[in-house]
Amino acid sequence: MLQINKFFKRYQDHLVLSIDSLTISPGVNWLKGENGAGKSSLFKSLAGIIPFEGDVILNSISLKDQPIEFRKRVNYSEAEPLFPEFLTAKDLIRFIGKTKKSSIDQQDYYSRQFGIDQYFSKSCGTFSSGMLKKLSLVTAFLGDPKLIILDEPLVTLDQVAREILMNMIHEKIADPAMIFLMSSHQSLDSTSLPIQNIYSIVNKTIEKQ
Amino acid sequence: MSDLIKVLQRSFTTEFYRLNMMFFLLVCGLAFGFMSGAEHKALAEFITSSPLLTLVPTALWLLYGLKMNSFNNQVCRMKEMNFVRLLTLSPAPTQIFCVITVVFNQFVPAIGYGSFLILWAVKNQLFISALSIVLSLLVLLFIFSLLLYRRIRSIDTESRVSYLKVWIDKSFQKSFLQFFTEWLARNHPGVIITSKVFGCLLVFAVCQLYKYDAYDYRLLALGCLVAFEGSMLIAHQYVLFENHRFQVLRNLPIQLSKRMTHFALCMIFLCLPEFSVLIRNYPTQLPAYIFIDVSVFVISLFILGYSVLVRIKNDLENFSGRVFMSFMIIVVLILFSVPLYVLSAIASITALVIYKKGFYAFEMVGEKAPSA
Numbered sequence: 001m002l003q004i005n006k007f008f009k010r011y012q013d014h015l016v017l018s019i020d021s022l023t024i025s026p027g028v029n030w031l032k033g034e035n036g037a038g039k040s041s042l043f044k045s046l047a048g049i050i051p052f053e054g055d056v057i058l059n060s061i062s063l064k065d066q067p068i069e070f071r072k073r074v075n076y077s078e079a080e081p082l083f084p085e086f087l088t089a090k091d092l093i094r095f096i097g098k099t100k101k102s103s104i105d106q107q108d109y110y111s112r113q114f115g116i117d118q119y120f121s122k123s124c125g126t127f128s129s130g131m132l133k134k135l136s137l138v139t140a141f142l143g144d145p146k147l148i149i150l151d152e153p154l155v156t157l158d159q160v161a162r163e164i165l166m167n168m169i170h171e172k173i174a175d176p177a178m179i180f181l182m183s184s185h186q187s188l189d190s191t192s193l194p195i196q197n198i199y200s201i202v203n204k205t206i207e208k209q
Numbered sequence: 210m211s212d213l214i215k216v217l218q219r220s221f222t223t224e225f226y227r228l229n230m231m232f233f234l235l236v237c238g239l240a241f242g243f244m245s246g247a248e249h250k251a252l253a254e255f256i257t258s259s260p261l262l263t264l265v266p267t268a269l270w271l272l273y274g275l276k277m278n279s280f281n282n283q284v285c286r287m288k289e290m291n292f293v294r295l296l297t298l299s300p301a302p303t304q305i306f307c308v309i310t311v312v313f314n315q316f317v318p319a320i321g322y323g324s325f326l327i328l329w330a331v332k333n334q335l336f337i338s339a340l341s342i343v344l345s346l347l348v349l350l351f352i353f354s355l356l357l358y359r360r361i362r363s364i365d366t367e368s369r370v371s372y373l374k375v376w377i378d379k380s381f382q383k384s385f386l387q388f389f390t391e392w393l394a395r396n397h398p399g400v401i402i403t404s405k406v407f408g409c410l411l412v413f414a415v416c417q418l419y420k421y422d423a424y425d426y427r428l429l430a431l432g433c434l435v436a437f438e439g440s441m442l443i444a445h446q447y448v449l450f451e452n453h454r455f456q457v458l459r460n461l462p463i464q465l466s467k468r469m470t471h472f473a474l475c476m477i478f479l480c481l482p483e484f485s486v487l488i489r490n491y492p493t494q495l496p497a498y499i500f501i502d503v504s505v506f507v508i509s510l511f512i513l514g515y516s517v518l519v520r521i522k523n524d525l526e527n528f529s530g531r532v533f534m535s536f537m538i539i540v541v542l543i544l545f546s547v548p549l550y551v552l553s554a555i556a557s558i559t560a561l562v563i564y565k566k567g568f569y570a571f572e573m574v575g576e577k578a579p580s581a
Contacts, residue, residue, distance in 0.1 A: 049459045051570045067569055071462035084392050084455055091383045099461040121379040139457070 007054035027196030028180045037201040039183045047076035075145040079152040081136035085125030100143030130156045150182045222314045257330040257338040267345040270319040276399035312354040404439040408483040411436035419492030437507040448518045476511045502549040509556035516564035
């Protein structure tokens with residue numbers, strides 16, 4: 001269970017998003033919102049990348065009080081991932097995998113799923129946007145996360161890669177405690193995903209549909 | 210053509226001066242604050258007295274040109290700047306004129322000082338010195354215009370990876386320590402070169418003073434304080450890398466102590482040139498433990514600078530002010546013989562407290578979206 005309490009995200013004095021109280025249950029959760037509504041800001045806040053006011057609690061672990069424990073359980077894939085161009089896919093996956101306590105077998109498994117293993121020793125600077133997206137998605141599955149945040153996961157992915165991603169999500173949600181939080185401008189209804197809840201950002205706050 | 214030049218000026222020239230404002234302020238401060246008119250004249254007379262000595266300003270202009278070139282390469286690498294390649298669709302003379310105008314405007318500080326030296330040389334009828342300065346400026350202008358011209362023509366072409374890099378990438382896996390150091394070397398070589406040249410020369414000069422007079426450890430401490438302070442620019446780049454260019458690092462479950470240790474290791478690695486010069490020229494009249502004291506002292510200052518950058522949201526103006534104030538305080542404390550280990554302990558403890566409070570609350574302010 002993910003609890004968001006008294007959440008405020010501001011840039012300078014400009015309020016972007018405020019959530020008084022919200023509980024997100026396990027399963028696949030879809031967050032909708034217009035461009036600039038604050039989806040990515042919310043995701044980055046939940047992933048511990050940018051600061052915010054309030055607190056976020058995942059299975060009794062507070063982001064503010066136990067930042068390391070929280071980060072072990074939360075993985076994030078950006079909408080438009082960017083990595084240092086000289087790093088290889090292997091450098092990134094091994095490094096992020098190590099910090100997330102992911103075994104080499106697990107790293108290789110997810111890399112194989114997306115075909116990243118064939119480009120393991122190629123530097124990110126030579127990757128297409130689709131390959132970068134796949135690389136980012138692989139890193140979001142490493143370790144033992146209980147919350148996986150995917151910002152626009154379908155963008156730049158081809159049909160085959162989308163199906164692979166759906167299968168990976170299906171595998172993960174076999175765990176009853178697993179939470180997926182995804183944003184997508186494309187409809188997720190057509191996918192085989194069992195959408196648990198749909199949320200939308202309206203008037204700088206989140207409403208459940 | 211004027212519209213074309215306007216766009217290029219905004220993208221390359223204005224940005225170059227805006228981002229290096231602190232550097233230019235520092236140079237102006239040194240040139241007009243510390244040196245009087247008579248001293249400027251004496252320096253110009255010395256430089257122009259022999260054509261060989263004109264190589265000294267030429268070397269400095271070359272460093273400045275490398276800094277310009279590094280900036281131009283960085284701009285060309287930005288995805289949002291791909292449109293600059295459209296310049297290649299215009300006739301060759303237009304392209305060349307635009308590129309020369311941009312580089313000329315970036316090179317104005319060097320041309321300005323060069324003109325002063327030329328006038329001085331002509332006034333004193335030192336025509337060979339004047340000619341060598343003119344030639345140096347023209348050659349540098351030509352080289353850096355050519356480099357920018359070639360860079361603009363190669364924007365968005367397929368990236369080629371050298372065989373050596375392919376072999377290294379296949380054979381070795383990079384450590385976390387390499388992530389930042391390689392990023393800095395690839396993206397900001399000018400920062401490394403200028404800070405290292407400045408630092409090494411200063412450490413060398415201070416060590417030489419001990420050969421002619423008797424001084425205690427305080428002179429070495431003051432010299433190292435100034436020499437290593439130049440590397441604070443690297444600390445600033447580290448904060449940018451960790452929190453902006455490679456943002457996912459903030460999502461990783463890495464202990465704060467480990468993050469701090471990693472930063473310190475990167476700085477030690479990048480300051481190896483200064484440490485080598487210090488070891489090689491270490492004054493015989495100082496006991497060996499002073500070397501350890503000084504080393505720990507400068508590392509603690511780096512740590513303090515890093516944590517302050519995190520605390521003040523990477524606000525460079527604010528940072529420079531704080532660095533200057535701390536610098537003055539530390540100078541006074543050193544002069545009053547406060548032991549270096551005490552200063553190191555105070556700096557380290559303060560840094561840890563600030564960092565613990567500031568890291569998770571940190572957010573880059575006023576930065577553009579990161580580019581690879």
